[in-house]
Amino acid sequence: MKKLLTEFLRGIIKENPTFVLLLGLCPTLAVSVSVTNGIGMGIAATFVLLGSNIIISLIKNVIPEKIRIPCYIVVIATFVTVAELSMKAYSPALNRALGIYVPLIVVNCIVLGRAEAYAAKNTVVNSFFDGLGMGVGFTLALILISGIREFFGTGKILGYTLIKGFEPASVIGMPSGALLVIGLLLGLFNLLKEGRE
């Protein structure tokens, strides 16, 4: 039980996909304009991670070594299609906001990375907790980045104005602002890590 908890927690802090492994940065840069988008993207990616990790760890013994990556992609693409169609059906606004980045989860390096590095070598239960931890870690990172960007870029959080008279710096909401915020957060986390070691 304790091992499963460490599997789960590892993805959130020690091996956070965004801030430590630096995986999946393209969707992070693109969708972190608002917290709603961040949460939506995080949940979709978590769903795909869970599904692909479970299925791949189940069928890992029948996948031929040489064509394992195409096999992983087929599994991942299945779950991405499920996620995309559900999103289109139940929250079309979010789907429009995320746009091309939902189908692009297929090539998200976190999903493929966990399939190759973890699910293909571990049991189903362990893979489930690994996928959950990575997904939650990714979602939390997205919420943090998009929260900072939404607040400084538009002066709002989840669409609500927090401080009256605050003049937002629109550059933070632009693509250059995404690189700036992620860079500063990375520096901050590295500083904290150095201090702890």
Added chain:
Amino acid sequence: MKSKLIVSVSPHLHKNESVKKIMWMVVLSLLPTGLAGVFIFGPQSLWVILLSVISALATEAGLQFLTKRKITISDGSAFLTGLLLAYNLPAHVPFWIPVIGSAFSIAIGKQVFGGLGQNIFNPALVGRVFLMASWPKYITTFTRPMIYDAVTQATPLALLKETKILEYVSYWDLFLGKRGGCIGEVCILALLLGAIFLFARGYISWHIPFSYIITVGLLAFVFGPNGLFTGDWFFHILSGGLVLGAFFMATDYVTSPLTRRGQIIFGVGCGLITAVIRLWGGYPEGVSYAILMMNAATPIIDRYTKNRIYGTK
């Protein structure tokens, strides 16, 4: 025991110059421009300059204190960054604009890279472009000169972009600074005084500023509004922030190429980008973007313009 003998490569010349002295000399050379700016736009611009400089010094000292490094605000580089940023702002901005701009210049433009000598981009221009992208309405609202009560007026270049006729502004007005613009860019006379001082002391060479200004003038002349070779090149040289940028910002030691050949490439590149933005781009002025883009190209220019070592092929 650590040896106290310092072994360094030749030439073993000693000169009575230091980074600190050069920085303060550049500040001194910018003094007439500041006086002219305050005279033209009123005491409000003095506040912008003071706030910008104080914020730059405070940010530098604060960050160096927090990261437990030696506090080097006395070397004048932070002072110069704050001063140059203020010269790149209109006189009637809210008080927090120079404060945030300077803090950003020093923190993101300079200290993040490791401090003086390590920065890729000119810190003052980083601050200006950040302010420009964040709060464009404040940075592009210019006030009328010599009136002192915040009547707004577009810059000559902005008027030109909107294809209005430039009747009210003469070359003399442009040269002396009687026009809308930023605090430190309007008075060409004061800028030239400072530049001559820097030339006389040998702190800057002619390569970057002259190749920069000539390129802009040439392109403006060739691609004139009424067909080829009809452009008003003199107007383009005198207006906007070209003189301030060419003499005081593009020549920044840290962010410009080392060799003479490289400096000419750098200047021509700045001129090309500035002219392209001015003549065909969306913005009326492109000096700050041009210099920042060429700053990014500086390491490559340095790599390809290395001087031949004497005695080798």
